[in-house]
Amino acid sequence: MTGSAPPLISLRGVSLTLDGKPVLQDVSFDVAQGETKVILGGSGSGKTTILRLVLGLFKPDRGSITVGGKDIGRLSDRQLAPIRRNMAMVFQSAALFDSLSVRENVGYRLWEEGRLPDAEVEEIVRQSLQFVGLEEVIDKMPGELSGGMRKRVGIARALASGAPLLLYDEPTAGLDPVNAFAIGHLILQLKAKGVTQVVVTHDLDLAFRVADHLVMIQRGCMVFTGSPLELAGKQDAEIRGFLDPSSLPAEDWNTLPSRLSQ
Numbered sequence: 508m509t510g511s512a513p514p515l516i517s518l519r520g521v522s523l524t525l526d527g528k529p530v531l532q533d534v535s536f537d538v539a540q541g542e543t544k545v546i547l548g549g550s551g552s553g554k555t556t557i558l559r560l561v562l563g564l565f566k567p568d569r570g571s572i573t574v575g576g577k578d579i580g581r582l583s584d585r586q587l588a589p590i591r592r593n594m595a596m597v598f599q600s601a602a603l604f605d606s607l608s609v610r611e612n613v614g615y616r617l618w619e620e621g622r623l624p625d626a627e628v629e630e631i632v633r634q635s636l637q638f639v640g641l642e643e644v645i646d647k648m649p650g651e652l653s654g655g656m657r658k659r660v661g662i663a664r665a666l667a668s669g670a671p672l673l674l675y676d677e678p679t680a681g682l683d684p685v686n687a688f689a690i691g692h693l694i695l696q697l698k699a700k701g702v703t704q705v706v707v708t709h710d711l712d713l714a715f716r717v718a719d720h721l722v723m724i725q726r727g728c729m730v731f732t733g734s735p736l737e738l739a740g741k742q743d744a745e746i747r748g749f750l751d752p753s754s755l756p757a758e759d760w761n762t763l764p765s766r767l768s769q
């Protein structure tokens with residue numbers, strides 16, 4: 508008898524308090540190999556904190572987090588290093604090194620690791636930039652790029668690392684609709700290649716477009732987990748309040764942000 512593959516990431520009953528404030532409470536979900544999981548929620552709901560937990564930057568107060576079958580809450584930084592090498596983060600701000608060229612930014616991790624000859628790293632850098640449609644900016648500095656280009660270079664850098672698990676923090680934040688659409692397209696192309704992806708966002712268009720499954724977080728609690736279709740059909744007032752605020756009575760509109768965030 509063959510069982511289905513174990514999840515790549517598994518959170519079970521995860522709670523975390525920071526500075527005396529409960530930031531996450533009893534969060535549980537799995538990310539399967541090859542899945543694109545979207546963590547959806549408003550500002551301050553706790554989404555980025557989940558990514559930090561998965562990276563092992565925070566340890567949960569309660570519950571467990573396993574990545575690749577290893578309980579990362581029990582590992583030291585040294586033990587975490589090989590697990591972190593299997594993950595690449597696309598930061599909200601793109602987080603490029605301003606004093607390095609696009610080439611140096613994209614190849615940074617590979618050059619640091621020193622495992623591959625320079626010519627091979629150069630080839631990977633070019634292919635990664637080609638994938639995001641930016642091969643022509645390889646010699647430019649980050650300061651010469653638009654916000655949308657910087658985000659795409661951030662994705663190229665994650666790809667070049669060769670990590671099989673990509674984590675995105677608000678990949679479309681601050682982008683115009685065309686650039687946001689292009690980022691969604693890249694995520695879909697990576698999904699088609701079988702890359703496992705966790706996308707933290709409050710962008711509903713992106714969430715519904717790329718997600719296999721979604722987890723919705725409000726005030727640190729998981730209020731939904733399921734498919735985009737299931738989420739669209741939810742009638743719960745708090746969930747509808749996030750998906751379609753105008754559907755709520757007008758007297759609720761001013762208080763809605765504080766009801767959904769913490």
Ligand SMILES: Nc1ncnc2c1ncn2[C@@H]1O[C@H](COP(=O)(O)OP(=O)(O)OP(=O)(O)O)[C@@H](O)[C@H]1O
Binds near residue numbers: 525526551556
């Ligand atoms: N290091 C920290 N120390 C104390 N509180 C923190 C820390 N990091 C996050 N928080 C708090 O935890 C809550 C959730 O933050 P988090 O960044 O996870 O939210 P988010 O959903 O990603 O929001 P945004 O989309 O605005 O980034 C916020 O109230 C935030 O102030």
